[in-house]
Amino acid sequence: MKTTISHKIFETAAALPENWNALSDGNIFLTRDYLEVLEKSAPVNMTCHFIGLFEEEQLVGIALSQFLDLNKLESFGERDRCIRTSVRNFIFKTFASHVLFIGNNMLTGQNAFSFDEKINKTEALSALKAASESVKKLFKKRKLTVHITTFKDFLPEETAGFKKAGYADYYKFTIQPNxxxxxxxxxxxxxxxxxxxxxxxxxxxxxxxxxxxxxxxxxxxxxxxxxxxxxxxxxxxxxxxxxxxxxxxxxxxxxxxxxxxxxxxxxxxxxxxxxxxxxxxxxxxxxxxxxxxxxxxxxxxxxxxxxxxxxxxxxxxxxxxxxxxxxxxxxxxxxxxxxxxxxxxEMYGLIQHRNKQINKRIAKIFDYLEPKTEWKERNPFK
Missing domain, CATH: 3.40.630.30 (Gcn5-related N-acetyltransferase (GNAT))
Incomplete structure (x- = not known):
């Protein structure tokens, strides 16, 4: 959908607009100070960008993107050693080694974005999708192709607006609960x-x-x-x-x-x-x-x-x-x-693979790749 909301990509916390924190809605993980932590000590295989959404010159939305290069990891974890794990690791290295998150892969919860409550949320989500495409282009200039794009983590009611905003080709998934x-x-x-x-x-x-x-x-x-x-x-x-x-x-x-x-x-x-x-x-x-x-x-x-x-x-x-x-x-x-x-x-995310044929089968592939956890819920209270 068309939107009048524009976007700007920032690489440093110092470059953020002065009123950035006013849009954080009290979430420390979207504030300038926390984003500076990511800028100065992010994981070695992570590159962060900070996204500002604007109506004319006014800041109306803020978001975080994290690009992960899985090729820089020696391993994805050493506890489980089995054929399924080996296949999963091969697939990740070969077809999904470059992942772009709109959100924070180091935390659980909706730490992806915050919008001014006065703006149209569907338009804001559409503008955020456009911003994610701009971030991909930045990496393309560095000879890095984003294989997978994912938006995380949302409550069920928070995912409803994405479809209207042009995310129909994204697969909605859920993994371990928060x-x-x-x-x-x-x-x-x-x-x-x-x-x-x-x-x-x-x-x-x-x-x-x-x-x-x-x-x-x-x-x-x-x-x-x-x-x-x-x-x-x-x-x-x-x-x-x-x-x-x-x-x-x-x-x-x-x-x-x-x-x-x-x-x-x-x-x-x-x-x-x-x-x-x-x-x-x-x-x-x-x-x-x-x-x-x-x-x-x-x-x-x-x-x-x-x-x-x-x-x-x-x-x-x-x-x-x-x-x-x-x-x-x-x-x-x-x-x-x-x-x-x-x-x-339960928390939900949206995921899309750049290859249209793979993306059509993303539900089955995702189900295979996601490590399953069997557990029993307890109630310790009287």
Whole structure:
């Protein structure tokens, strides 16, 4: 469809219009400071662009694009070794190694765009599609052809407007759900959360806390993160490489850059045994929502001390004590997150392959490539 909305592509946060943050709708992941984090410490195989939508000279929409070159990855994850995984990896390398996301592949949730509520959303989505074509042309000039374009992550009702805006040849897909922990407004402390658990899960909580004895948890500041950067990266890489599927690996300076630019909105907690860092987790304050971010741990200590489960409890405790409304636990480890009270929220995306013949079969191909996860949903509350 035709639209009067134009677009402009920016490569640096410094070049963004002065009123950029006013369009972010309170989402930290679309603000200038966060986009500067991506600019200065994105994964080695990721290139970010920032999209401004304009009506005449007025900024009416903002969006993020991420280009991933999967050829730069040594592997997509080393946990699952089977024929299906080998075939999947070959297909990705051969037919889908250059992927353009309109959205944020490092997070779960609608962190793709934000529009001025006064503009026509269908026209804005149409303008965003045109902007994605302009981004592809930028890469074409660099001799890089985008194989797959995808817009992510949306609730079911948020996908309805795309079809009207000219996305009919995009396939709507869903993968693992977003695990969201909703905090009861009556809870004022961690003890209120514990009291709400059924006996079975209260016993699980007590057992995990008992196992964690001897571990010291510390809030780490910028100078601490820099001092432990090598160890932090090793712990992160251990978890990342053992994931079933990866499309990027963080840069070594990612966490220190995040802390320097986002300051108190980015929380970094280290877990120590006799002054040795054996694990860490990170949180991002996003309005009244707490987003969990990347973590890392020594696997031998993790099993013995139930470290991952204790990290989940710690994240919940902090968020309850500080008055947040929900915790975004994102994808992966669905069952254990369910066991602490997180619930699955289905998220959808749109995907298109540049080859029309492949695109016609994208539904079957996608179904084959997407790693399946069998899990049982838990309800830990009374």
């Amino acid at each position: 695990m969201v922990f909703t905090i009861d407004p009556n809870w004022k402390s961690e003890q209120d959360y514990i009291n709400a658990l059924s006996k079975k899960y209260r016993d699980q909580y007590k057992r995990a806390r008992k196992k964690s004895e001897g571990i010291e948890k510390r809030k780490m500041h910028l100078e601490d993160i820099i001092a432990f950067e090598e160890t932090i990266y090793k712990l992160y890489m251990h978890v990342a490489r053992n994931a079933p599927f990866n499309t990027f690996l963080l840069a070594k300076n990612h966490f220190s850059t995040f802390k320097r630019l986002l300051k108190d909105q980015f929380l970094f907690y280290g877990y120590f045994v006799e002054e040795k860092l054996i694990g860490f987790n990170t949180l991002i304050k996003n309005g009244n929502t707490m987003d969990t971010y990347f973590l890392g741990y020594d696997d031998s200590v993790q099993k013995e001390k139930m470290l991952y489960l204790n990290m989940l409890y710690d994240m919940i405790a902090y968020s309850v004590n500080k008055g947040f409304c929900q915790v975004i636990f994102a994808r992966t480890a669905l069952e254990i997150k369910s066991s602490v009270g997180a619930q699955p929220i």
